[in-house]
Amino acid sequence: MEKFSKRVQSLMPEGAYFVLEKAKRLETEGKKIIHLEIGQPDFPTFENISTAGIQAIQNGHTRYTPSAGSIDLRQAIAEDAGGRRNVNFTYNQVVVGPGAKPALFFPTLALIEPGDEVIYPDPGFPTYKAMIEVAGGTPVPVPLSEQLDFSIDINLLEEKISNNTRLIILNSPSNPTGGIISQKTLEYIAEKAIKHDIWVLSDEIYSRLVYEDAAPSIITLPGMEARTIICDGFSKTYSMTGWRLGYGIMPTALAERVSLLLTHSVGSTADFTQVAGIEAIQGDQIQVEKVVEMYRERRDVLVQGLNGIPGISCRNPKGAFYVFPNVSSFGRPSAEIAEFILEYAGVALLPGTSFGDFGEGYLRLCFANSIDNLKEAIEKISAAMDRL
Numbered sequence: 001m002e003k004f005s006k007r008v009q010s011l012m013p014e015g016a017y018f019v020l021e022k023a024k025r026l027e028t029e030g031k032k033i034i035h036l037e038i039g040q041p042d043f044p045t046f047e048n049i050s051t052a053g054i055q056a057i058q059n060g061h062t063r064y065t066p067s068a069g070s071i072d073l074r075q076a077i078a079e080d081a082g083g084r085r086n087v088n089f090t091y092n093q094v095v096v097g098p099g100a101k102p103a104l105f106f107p108t109l110a111l112i113e114p115g116d117e118v119i120y121p122d123p124g125f126p127t128y129k130a131m132i133e134v135a136g137g138t139p140v141p142v143p144l145s146e147q148l149d150f151s152i153d154i155n156l157l158e159e160k161i162s163n164n165t166r167l168i169i170l171n172s173p174s175n176p177t178g179g180i181i182s183q184k185t186l187e188y189i190a191e192k193a194i195k196h197d198i199w200v201l202s203d204e205i206y207s208r209l210v211y212e213d214a215a216p217s218i219i220t221l222p223g224m225e226a227r228t229i230i231c232d233g234f235s236k237t238y239s240m241t242g243w244r245l246g247y248g249i250m251p252t253a254l255a256e257r258v259s260l261l262l263t264h265s266v267g268s269t270a271d272f273t274q275v276a277g278i279e280a281i282q283g284d285q286i287q288v289e290k291v292v293e294m295y296r297e298r299r300d301v302l303v304q305g306l307n308g309i310p311g312i313s314c315r316n317p318k319g320a321f322y323v324f325p326n327v328s329s330f331g332r333p334s335a336e337i338a339e340f341i342l343e344y345a346g347v348a349l350l351p352g353t354s355f356g357d358f359g360e361g362y363l364r365l366c367f368a369n370s371i372d373n374l375k376e377a378i379e380k381i382s383a384a385m386d387r388l
């Protein structure tokens with residue numbers, strides 16, 4: 001038996017990839033599958049962005065760039081991300097990476113020592129727990145509560161803060177729940193972070209995909225810019241998941257450390273991808289508004305349809321492109337229900353437990369899919385639940 005380092009022993013696959021593989025296998029056996037498991041836009045990358053990327057390759061943007069990203073892109077991000085949040089950022093606070101994940105992983109590696117505790121949302125994006133463990137920290141899950149529309153319960157959060165807490169991870173709008181953390185809750189968290197000298201890593205990758213009010217950012221609160229890392233990116237907003245482009249915004253001293261981690265791991269992000277990123281930010285934003293409207297319509301169809309199935313209750317997500325219906329009335333583990341729906345109904349979706357123990361009793365469905373497919377999925381899920 002090979003012996004691997006402790007830091008990789010507890011790594012687990014992401015549930016979405018696991019179910020995708022199984023669904024693909026069923027497809028090769030001739031079964032029709034509706035894919036609601038993977039969290040990525042079904043729209044192609046907007047044409048102006050693709051064209052900019054192609055031209056960038058033709059114009060020779062095929063070489064290394066500075067590890068933290070080209071200054072042009074970092075400047076464009078500082079202006080755009082700052083403008084949206086009403087904060088002044090400078091380009092040397094911005095670190096560009098291949099996707100948003102490096103803006104989660106590397107700041108965590110730069111801040112966390114063995115023995116440090118990191119509070120993170122459960123249910124939450126699986127990378128949070130993985131990166132805390134790789135950094136040698138202790139993951140401390142804080143449950144999200146459906147009664148609070150999946151915001152963080154401040155009393156539960158307070159209980160989790162100890163002398164060893166070094167970092168709190170927030171994700172608003174949230175994957176998998178679509179919940180948004182209110183300004184009032186952020187104010188409370190900021191007060192605790194300052195009082196106990198804790199960093200905050202705020203994953204705001206879904207900040208442009210909101211259906212009611214904008215999601216407030218904790219970085220705007222007094223005293224928070226010096227202890228906040230924003231993680232954001234291009235994958236979800238501009239349908240650019242495969243381009244691999246994201247960024248972190250953080251205090252410059254931390255940005256320098258994170259850039260060095262990039263230097264010694266990925267080197268730099270693809271040059272032409274960065275050029276396309278500038279076009280994404282500076283080009284017409286009307287397409288973002290259009291897709292948000294389409295996601296809203298799809299959300300409404302799915303939420304209404306799921307609530308029409310006896311035993312299922314589903315809240316209206318305020319952001320992102322996921323619904324997180326409660327299926328606890330069936331009295332069966334979520335993983336079993338998800339598997340049954342895939343095999344019986346041919347609808348691939350995820351058990352809430354793919355996002356942590358507190359996801360038990362829920363399923364996650366991604367509504368970045370056509371209305372026709374969503375309607376068909378609802379019918380099929382309804383038939384499956386009758387047979388469960």
Ligand code: PLP
Pocket residue numbers: 039098099100101102125171174175203205233234235236241245246
């Ligand atoms: N953060 C959250 C909450 C996500 O859902 C995702 C992707 O699913 C990411 C970060 C990573 O984004 P990227 O694909 O740009 O690395």
